Amino acid sequence: MNPADNLEIGEVILRLVAATAVGCAIGLNRELKGKPAGLRTHALVTLGAALFTLSSIHLSLSQGVAGTDALSRVMQGIITGLGFLGAGVILRDEGGHVRGLTTAATIWVAASLGILCGIGYWIGVIIAVSLVLIVLVVGEPVERFFERALGRMGSKPKAD
Numbered sequence: 817m818n819p820a821d822n823l824e825i826g827e828v829i830l831r832l833v834a835a836t837a838v839g840c841a842i843g844l845n846r847e848l849k850g851k852p853a854g855l856r857t858h859a860l861v862t863l864g865a866a867l868f869t870l871s872s873i874h875l876s877l878s879q880g881v882a883g884t885d886a887l888s889r890v891m892q893g894i895i896t897g898l899g900f901l902g903a904g905v906i907l908r909d910e911g912g913h914v915r916g917l918t919t920a921a922t923i924w925v926a927a928s929l930g931i932l933c934g935i936g937y938w939i940g941v942i943i944a945v946s947l948v949l950i951v952l953v954v955g956e957p958v959e960r961f962f963e964r965a966l967g968r969m970g971s972k973p974k975a976d
Contacts, residue, residue: 827936831866834941841945
């Protein structure tokens, strides 16, 4: 019996579909706000992170190696690689204002959610995606409220 068979096909499908759905949920928010990285980008980021994670798990199981060394290296690679994708959506406009930071952050968080789906840590996925969506939906109105309350009249801090 192959040790890699411990991860049943149904479990693999569940993890990949869940990762894609989580990415779609986050990406839909960005898409509806007209941001440069939307539904497809976020879905592919979470799916890709889950695929890399599952590949590492499969390799460890098939080699009969129980440990987290390979998986932690895969996670490190995902996080580093996504930094480049996230940097691609950060722009500075003519006025010197930085744009795209929230979208870059959602790409980074989407990768971490893909990893969680890949390892099947469902309570972490549920809590994290809920918090991400709350921040994305409620964050902007809360920021505007405090800017008005503090007398900044919606002004943003100047870019460095």
